[in-house]
Amino acid sequence: MDEGSGRGRPRKNPGQLARWTPPDGWSRLVAWISPEEKKALKRVAVEAEVSVADLVRALAGGLAGGAITHEELTGHVRKGMRVMEKIPTLFERDDQFKVVDRPRAECAWVFDGAGAATEKLDGTNVRLTVRSGQLVRVEKRRNPSKVQKQQGIVDGWYVDADDHSAEDKWILVAARNTEVSGWPDGEHACEALGPRIQGNALALEEHRCVPFNLQVPEYGDVPRSYGQLWDYLTKLESRFAPGHLAEGIVFHHPDGRRAKIKRKDFPRAAA
Structure with missing residues (x-):
């Protein structure tokens, strides 16, 4: 094997760094990533026999050229993971598995007035x-x-x-x-x-x-206290199927968190 062709050989001019001049109009993008994400990028780059920079440019080029969609690239973050994780119920439960007037800590944002409400189907x-x-x-x-x-x-x-x-x-x-x-x-x-x-x-x-x-109906001015929600869900009509009671409400925070409450969660079922 030719030792001169291996990695780590001395530079002819150690004081002079290699430089690459980007095409006109190009800009530099800096992003913070986790150690796991960094390892994944390096692994894929090695498997593809390209640099990490070329891999990132390929992803950007795929988006720009329509080869991949933003949903395919980020859907697991924006929707998939949110959908699959267990959505917490707004209130704690008693030994009969009914909710009590004690908000769950992870749902505090709902009681602070954040997020929009949609019908739970x-x-x-x-x-x-x-x-x-x-x-x-x-x-x-x-x-x-x-x-x-x-x-x-x-x-x-x-x-x-x-x-x-x-x-x-x-x-x-x-x-x-x-x-x-x-x-x-x-x-x-x-x-x-x-x-x-x-x-x-x-x-x-x-x-x-x-x-x-795409299609789940939204509700405005939904109350957020235990007693008001209990009363509200007792008579809340489904917007998806008018004439029938809605099962419940799901609150959606802008950052992707969700929380839910159903009519049957309360101590007595609505008539």
Whole structure:
């Protein structure tokens, strides 16, 4: 092996650093990243046999050229991880698993007045992947088992729905009944609803999926105290299915945090 061709050989002119002149109009981007993210970038760069800088430019070039979408690149941060993590209930629960007038610490932002409220739909959590207006993948939520929870696995994840599984039949029907031609490319977390799903609380006549990021109805001036929310949910009409009571409310903080409260969480069910 030619020792002169290996890494770490002395520079001919140690005092002179190599310089690269960027094209006109280019600018330098600086970002803080975690040690894990740094290792991941280096690993991918080594596998691709390019520098980390070239890898970052390739990502930027892919976005600029439309080869990848911002949802594909950041969806796991902006939606996917938020959707899969367990959404906390606004209040603590008693030994009957009903909420009591004691706000949960992690939901303090709700009681401070932050965030917007949307209708909580009573169905099954699924994820639809869309490309060029076509449905290309259907996934369902898988929750950790009791053993996995004991091992510290608390958040759910998605697995592919099975065309040959009776368990998945109706979420697949709901997915295929859903018009996605106008949806942007990417993965969309949804609630699958319909006559054969979760008791069909909204009395829908057909199965369909409602994407959380596109179509879930919002509510204004939602109260935020225990007693007021109890009374509010007792008579809150669904905006998705007028004439029926809404299951509950999900509060969304601008930074991605969420918190929920359902009518049946309170000590007595609404009539």
